[in-house]
Amino acid sequence: MNLLTRVRRTLDRLTIYLPLFLFAILALGSWWLVRSVPELVQPGLNPRLRQGPDFRLDQFKLQTFDASGRLTREISGQSATHFPATQSLHIEGVRILAENEAGARLTAEAKTGISRETEQEVTLSGNAIAVRQAHAQSPYTEIRAEVLTALLEEERLVSNRPVRMTRGKDVFTAQGMNFNTRTGQYELEGKVRAVLPARQPS
Known part of the structure; x- marks a missing residue:
């Protein structure tokens, strides 16, 4: 088995796990975004209700x-x-x-x-x-x-x-x-x- 064949097999194995790596990165990014962005609506308030007077x-x-x-x-x-x-x-x-x-x-x-x-x-x-x-x-x-x-x-x-x-x-x-x-x-x-x-x- 020559070097080129080994490299191809290694790349094939990596491409199998690549989607899992991408999903893990996206999940970590979403978690970080939720923790970093402050709350836009005060706790206990219904966001569907208007905040100003009616x-x-x-x-x-x-x-x-x-x-x-x-x-x-x-x-x-x-x-x-x-x-x-x-x-x-x-x-x-x-x-x-x-x-x-x-x-x-x-x-x-x-x-x-x-x-x-x-x-x-x-x-x-x-x-x-x-x-x-x-x-x-x-x-x-x-x-x-x-x-x-x-x-x-x-x-x-x-x-x-x-x-x-x-x-x-x-x-x-x-x-x-x-x-x-x-x-x-x-x-x-x-x-x-x-x-x-x-x-x-x-």
């Missing part, structure tokens, strides 16, 4: 009624912009009115608000104020914070920011709060301070 409302009011026709909730604002990708409504000059079947009435307002459709919550930001009118054994209660989150279905107000609560004549400050708007019960978190005026003897 509609805007001015001087709007959304109302919810129970089966008997009683108004249970109202969300209003100067303007609102809807973002379908995050299923959220961004509201300027937001105001909330809620009243449960027991008659407990709550109002809240702030400079801005974000209403998340899937989570049934509204986050109020910028001089947020919430007022629960006196009801049953619970006195008038006013809550002020930079950020308050209203959990609508749970009838709770929560905040992980500093809050100031006025409950009757008592004044509390804390670093966080969990307030049950149905019962008037509350939990203050972090460093808590209280100013309790002296009670007049009965």
